[in-house]
Amino acid sequence: MVELIINGTQVTVETDAGKPLLWVLREDLEVLGPKYGCGIAQCGACRVLINGESAPSCVTPIGSVAGASVVTVEGLAQQGGMLSVVQQAWIDEQVPQCGFCQPGFIIATTALLEATSQPTDAEIDEAITNICRCGTYPRIRRAIHRAAAILAER
Amino acid sequence: MPRFLSRRGFLITGAALGGTALVAAVGGAGYLASVDVDGLDGHLYGERAVLNAFVVIQPDSRVIVNVPKTEMGQGIHTGLAMVVAEELDIPFDDRISVVFPTEAHPAYSTWFNLLQIRPEEASGPIVWVGRRVLGQLGFIATGASGSTMGMWHPMRVAGASARHMLLAAAAARLDVPAADLATGDGFVRHEASGQHLSYGELAREAALLQPPDHPALKPASEWRIIGRSQPRVDLPAKVRGEPVFGMDIALPDMVHAAIRHAPVFGAKVARVVNEAEVRAAPGVRDVAVIDGQKVAVVAVSWWQAEQAASLLNIAWTQTEANGVTSAEMSARLKTALGSTEPYENINEGDVEAAIAGSTSPTIDATYEVPFLTHACMEPINATVLVRDDLVAEAWVSSQSPMAIRQGVARGAGLAGIEPISVTCNVTMNGGAFGRRSDQDVVAEAAFLAARHRGRPVKLIWSREEDIARGLFRSHAAARLRAALGADGLPMAYDALVATQSITQAIASRNLPFTPGPDGDRLSVEGLDKLHYAIPNRRMRSQHVPSHMPIHFWRSNGFSFNTFFTESFIDECALAARADPLAYRRALLRANPRHLAVLNRVAELAKWGTPMAPGRGRGIAIEECYRSVVAQVVEVTVAEDGEITVDRVFCAIDAGLVINPDAVVAQMEGGISFGVTTALMSAITLDAGTVMESNFHDFPMQRIADAPAVEVAIMESDEPPCGVGEPGVVPVAAAIANAIHAATGRRIRSLPLAITETNGERRRRTVLRRIAT
Numbered sequence: 001m002v003e004l005i006i007n008g009t010q011v012t013v014e015t016d017a018g019k020p021l022l023w024v025l026r027e028d029l030e031v032l033g034p035k036y037g038c039g040i041a042q043c044g045a046c047r048v049l050i051n052g053e054s055a056p057s058c059v060t061p062i063g064s065v066a067g068a069s070v071v072t073v074e075g076l077a078q079q080g081g082m083l084s085v086v087q088q089a090w091i092d093e094q095v096p097q098c099g100f101c102q103p104g105f106i107i108a109t110t111a112l113l114e115a116t117s118q119p120t121d122a123e124i125d126e127a128i129t130n131i132c133r134c135g136t137y138p139r140i141r142r143a144i145h146r147a148a149a150i151l152a153e154r
Numbered sequence: 155m156p157r158f159l160s161r162r163g164f165l166i167t168g169a170a171l172g173g174t175a176l177v178a179a180v181g182g183a184g185y186l187a188s189v190d191v192d193g194l195d196g197h198l199y200g201e202r203a204v205l206n207a208f209v210v211i212q213p214d215s216r217v218i219v220n221v222p223k224t225e226m227g228q229g230i231h232t233g234l235a236m237v238v239a240e241e242l243d244i245p246f247d248d249r250i251s252v253v254f255p256t257e258a259h260p261a262y263s264t265w266f267n268l269l270q271i272r273p274e275e276a277s278g279p280i281v282w283v284g285r286r287v288l289g290q291l292g293f294i295a296t297g298a299s300g301s302t303m304g305m306w307h308p309m310r311v312a313g314a315s316a317r318h319m320l321l322a323a324a325a326a327r328l329d330v331p332a333a334d335l336a337t338g339d340g341f342v343r344h345e346a347s348g349q350h351l352s353y354g355e356l357a358r359e360a361a362l363l364q365p366p367d368h369p370a371l372k373p374a375s376e377w378r379i380i381g382r383s384q385p386r387v388d389l390p391a392k393v394r395g396e397p398v399f400g401m402d403i404a405l406p407d408m409v410h411a412a413i414r415h416a417p418v419f420g421a422k423v424a425r426v427v428n429e430a431e432v433r434a435a436p437g438v439r440d441v442a443v444i445d446g447q448k449v450a451v452v453a454v455s456w457w458q459a460e461q462a463a464s465l466l467n468i469a470w471t472q473t474e475a476n477g478v479t480s481a482e483m484s485a486r487l488k489t490a491l492g493s494t495e496p497y498e499n500i501n502e503g504d505v506e507a508a509i510a511g512s513t514s515p516t517i518d519a520t521y522e523v524p525f526l527t528h529a530c531m532e533p534i535n536a537t538v539l540v541r542d543d544l545v546a547e548a549w550v551s552s553q554s555p556m557a558i559r560q561g562v563a564r565g566a567g568l569a570g571i572e573p574i575s576v577t578c579n580v581t582m583n584g585g586a587f588g589r590r591s592d593q594d595v596v597a598e599a600a601f602l603a604a605r606h607r608g609r610p611v612k613l614i615w616s617r618e619e620d621i622a623r624g625l626f627r628s629h630a631a632a633r634l635r636a637a638l639g640a641d642g643l644p645m646a647y648d649a650l651v652a653t654q655s656i657t658q659a660i661a662s663r664n665l666p667f668t669p670g671p672d673g674d675r676l677s678v679e680g681l682d683k684l685h686y687a688i689p690n691r692r693m694r695s696q697h698v699p700s701h702m703p704i705h706f707w708r709s710n711g712f713s714f715n716t717f718f719t720e721s722f723i724d725e726c727a728l729a730a731r732a733d734p735l736a737y738r739r740a741l742l743r744a745n746p747r748h749l750a751v752l753n754r755v756a757e758l759a760k761w762g763t764p765m766a767p768g769r770g771r772g773i774a775i776e777e778c779y780r781s782v783v784a785q786v787v788e789v790t791v792a793e794d795g796e797i798t799v800d801r802v803f804c805a806i807d808a809g810l811v812i813n814p815d816a817v818v819a820q821m822e823g824g825i826s827f828g829v830t831t832a833l834m835s836a837i838t839l840d841a842g843t844v845m846e847s848n849f850h851d852f853p854m855q856r857i858a859d860a861p862a863v864e865v866a867i868m869e870s871d872e873p874p875c876g877v878g879e880p881g882v883v884p885v886a887a888a889i890a891n892a893i894h895a896a897t898g899r900r901i902r903s904l905p906l907a908i909t910e911t912n913g914e915r916r917r918r919t920v921l922r923r924i925a926t
């Protein structure tokens with residue numbers, strides 16, 4: 001039995017402590033935003049914020065995050081459903097193609113901008129290691145800069 | 155112009171299929187040109203008014219557009235909804251939603267792809283019969299960059315027809331002539347009296363009216379939506395992380411399945427050595443051998459199913475392919491290039507005589523590309539329910555509801571069940587690239603569902619199964635020869651490709667009949683170079699079978715042939731001491747459309763401006779999917795041989811463009827796909843088995859490797875052409891040409907690497923970056 005906070009809600013899950021957080025989210029809690037893309041911490045489709053840090057949930061055993069606060073892409077929009085600055089930048093730049101990888105990119109970007117408010121291209125290259133098979137990278141880069149600029153105005 | 159919406163339609167369809175005599179009786183070409191039998195009569199469906207097969211209006215005036223095309227990232231739901239909104243005369247905003255219809259009306263059939271004809275140009279008895287037959291078969295598929303090409307006109311007519319019916323309903327209600335009415339913003343207005351009625355108010359009456367025979371289409375000069383970038387209708391849900399993909403399906407009582415396929419394709423399951431152990435693993439409900447060829451584990455969660463599947467100890471039968479390696483495949487292809495009797499696709503003039511008579515040395519080069527796989531971001535999956543009463547339903551991120559229907563029938567059939575009906579729900583696809591047109595995973599899930607009746611079974615292939623045990627782009631090699639004339643341009647061009655017939659491989663898995671391997675269009679596309687003025691031309695192909703399951707793969711034959719041919723044209727230019735751009739201009743002198751695209755990309759890239767040492771520029775052009783696309787690539791080659799693609803410039807004539815931003819996105823995405831392929835991708839074989847298994851050894855481009863991309867869309871008089879695949883096509887050749895410009899070295903095989911070692915090192919570089 002593991003207790004943790006998912007998108008602000010306290011939950012208790014009864015499951016094997018070795019089950020990856022990704023599959024607890026997707027199967028036990030029906031939080032389907034984080035995606036399975038590789039299962040080996042390569043693609044980033046499963047990324048969530050664990051106590052504010054972006055982490056691949058596919059290799060994070062649920063037992064290791066007891067008591068943690070986990071935020072998935074579903075938890076980014078504000079009260080009333082307004083998109084987060086990063087999500088809105090994703091719409092404004094028309095980033096997604098198929099969209100399967102995008103929850104992971106949006107999470108990784110949210111964490112990046114928390115740590116580095118005005119990332120350079122080199123810092124983006126360093127921090128954003130997710131895979132997008134559809135090749136939306138030029139737009140992701142633009143959307144990150146756009147979100148950074150909007151956050152700076154606040 | 156054919157009509158798409160007719161109340162008489164159904165009757166004619168029924169009769170026509172009754173016998174060829176009747177087809178012949180109505181076979182006058184003039185009649186056929188004007189008759190259409192694809193219509194769905196308007197009707198009421200609960201609160202909704204169904205005006206035709208494509209347009210549904212709710213009482214609150216919201217419009218639902220039925221788009222029988224899979225959204226897999228290309229933006230087709232948006233593009234085709236734009237067309238309907240334009241003709242319906244409504245703003246393109248969130249009052250419009252798009253659904254993939256579950257019905258298989260003939261109006262949704264993808265007949266134009268198979269018949270290779272645009273609906274607006276279709277007429278005559280062959281087209282008429284082809285449409286009838288394909289419509290009745292429920293042939294609905296998304297691919298071949300053909301969705302806008304094939305659907306934009308029918309959907310225009312559908313929008314215009316619906317608007318006409320709304321006008322007629324308003325005219326009747328207000329008792330005024332329809333000619334005095336105008337539409338706009340979702341209302342019909344009578345200016346003289348100031349009265350107005352919303353579409354929602356009128357739709358139920360409109361739906362029951364006779365559709366017009368030839369609804370007038372809005373002239374292009376009045377378009378306000380077509381040709382102006384609109385935001386994608388599917389993106390809000392996608393950035394919120396809403397469950398829109400096949401993998402996200404969650405149903406009551408659902409069980410989950412994982413699977414293991416044979417390491418050597420064609421091997422059979424001799425025995426599951428430890429079945430009892432696997433059955434005893436936590437959560438496991440079933441261990442099933444499917445069709446003697448694969449083993450699935452069904453459990454209460456996918457994680458448990460996958461954990462248990464990884465315990466499986468399966469004894470596989472030996473096959474002839476057990477010893478096959480990539481080196482041996484390569485040798486087989488090279489041997490085939492020496493074939494004395496390849497299939498002759500084109501033979502114009504006399505290539506051999508021209509080569510023999512030429513005074514300049516023959517240019518003769520051999521190229522090669524490896525097997526590849528799609529690696530769609532969403533791993534392959536399907537969810538199927540077979541109810542106790544044998545009514546079935548499937549939810550699949552698929553490119554084809556027909557493939558779903560057939561897959562369910564096949565899989566259930568293997569379990570001895572014949573479903574009474576199959577409802578096909580096509581979800582959003584997390585990438586497809588041709589991969590999701592096969593029935594394979596659907597049949598597997600259906601087999602399991604038939605064993606677990608009453609429970610939905612969701613089968614997910616692990617990424618390892620997807621990369622190593624799935625479907626592949628063929629391994630191919632080509633020998634190209636040319637003799638140059640006094641002006642340096644080719645007098646003779648002789649192309650021979652050796653590869654496995656793509657069409658035959660796909661048909662053997664998915665169709666009841668399998669064509670012979672020769673004359674496979676997909677194997678030779680990109681090889682003919684018909685747009686280049688060359689007096690003697692021969693194009694031949696040699697089928698080389700393998701045990702590998704070959705499938706559609708974004709741009710098919712173009713993905714290798716254009717690499718071969720556009721590299722080769724550069725080699726010819728070099729031999730002629732000509733600038734590669736000037737050389738192509740000369741070859742395209744009779745083709746103004748191609749020339750314009752070539753000139754545009756050269757201008758965009760500032761072709762001819764000097765570059766620093768170690769840097770180079772390469773160019774390539776192709777005509778594909780009725781579009782003409784050209785690219786210039788800039789590379790940097792480091793001292794140690796590391797290749798970086800810095801910038802890619804792209805110009806495309808895609809005909810009339812509905813949603814320009816979506817075309818730019820497809821070029822950007824296609825270029826990324828092409829650069830990944832050119833620099834990183836290879837599926838290799840050892841002992842008959844694929845050696846790669848996940849993104850650590852089948853690496854993908856990441857943002858740090860992604861070049862800057864600049865796209866120019868040409869003004870064009872052509873109707874819409876394909877854009878999903880063309881962006882991929884010229885990239886590899888343009889990079890190879892740029893590497894030559896930078897280093898003087900010609901690389902004739904993919905992935906491009908200065909040396910083997912550097913190829914390996916590149917993979918490790920990518921990995922190291924991720925690990926830290």
Ligand code: FES
Binds near residue numbers: 039042043
């Ligand atoms: S699924 Fe976790 S990184 Fe790919």
Ligand code: FES
Binds near residue numbers: 099131133134531584
């Ligand atoms: S949008 Fe399809 S994988 Fe990124």
